[in-house]
Amino acid sequence: MRLLAIDCAASLCAACVYDAAAKRELGRQVLDLGKGHAEHLMAVIAEALKASAIQYGDLGAIAVSVGPGSFTGLRVGVSTARGLALALKIPAIGVTTLEALAAEAAAAFPDRPVLAALDAGREEIHAALYDEMSSLTYGPAVITLNDAVAMATENSSVLAGTAARQIAISAGRAFETGPETATADIVTYARLAAAKGEGERPKPLYLRGADAKPQAGFMLSRLRS
Template identity: 60%
Template sequence: MILLAIDTASALCAACVYDSDADRELGRSVLDLGKGHAEHLMAVVDEALAQAAVGFDALGRIVVSVGPGSFTGVRVGVATARGFALALNIPAVGVTTLEAVAAETRQSFAGKRIMVTLDGGRGEINVGFFDETGDQVGKPLVTNLDEAARLATAHDGVIAGSAAAMVAGAADRTFPTGSTGATADICVYARLGAAKAVGEKPKPLYLREADAKPQAGFVLPRIQS
């Protein structure tokens, strides 16, 4: 099966075309943007397809990063993936950034328990636990640095993700450390997405509420007739 993987959950705007039967990446394009995913994603996808020398009609599945990560970036990626899936009449599956970072870390720490810690900003840490077989343990959560350090000490395994150094510092100890990015390589998403069963349409994974909220003070009162 040929699939397209998309990741816009962090500063990267990434896409790759992957052949799951051959376990081979056919083409990729990755930009380190920070912001502006919506303006650049289609060009990134086009470049990945061009490198792979395939068209949209060759795709059998869309894989997309569903977060946690940038609220805007995640929405852009998920909306694009669902749009492709609808237009091409093929399934779309979601892969979390926590799953991807854990999978990337397992390449160096096979058979180890992994705690993924992603910096959510504003003192928040997104956390996910994975057992020795790679399965996620419990639900992902958002917490503060001190609690993340306590959890890491209790977990006493490999830690990974963009907040790994902060968590280790707060715990005042050294941990085996895996991938320390805010996301994983785009091909990791492709491999994970290829192995997933098709289920519900992908949707963003938000562990806290969005910063932007309706301004209730500007709501006009209803006129009673």
């Protein structure tokens, strides 16, 4: 099966084609945008398909990062993946950024627990804990920095994600660390999705609401009957 993977969870707008049978990447395109995923994603996908010498009709599944991550980026990535899957009559498979980061840390430090942790601001952490077999044992959830420190220390975890350094500093000790990025390499999402197979339709993983709220001056008064 050839699978298209999409990631818009952070600043990257990324796509790759992965041959699940041969377990190898066929081609990719990655842009570091910050914003503007909606305007560039279809072109990025087209370039990944071109690099792979693959047509849409050759695909057997669509993989997509579902977060936690950018509120807008996740909506763009997931809606595109679901739309393509519907049009092509193939499954769409969601993979969280936390499990992808944990998978990369586990590859570097086999048979160790991994705490994947992303800085969510407000001294909060988006976290998920995986055991020595890479099975999820906690989360994904929003926890405090103190709770993240306690979890990492108690489990002697390898750390991954943007909050890794913050946790180590707060703990006052060193931890073995995998990727300290906001998202994993695009092929990691492809590999994990290929191993998962078809499941529920992907949807964005929002562990808390969007930060943007309407300004009070723009709120309409409730009409009285």
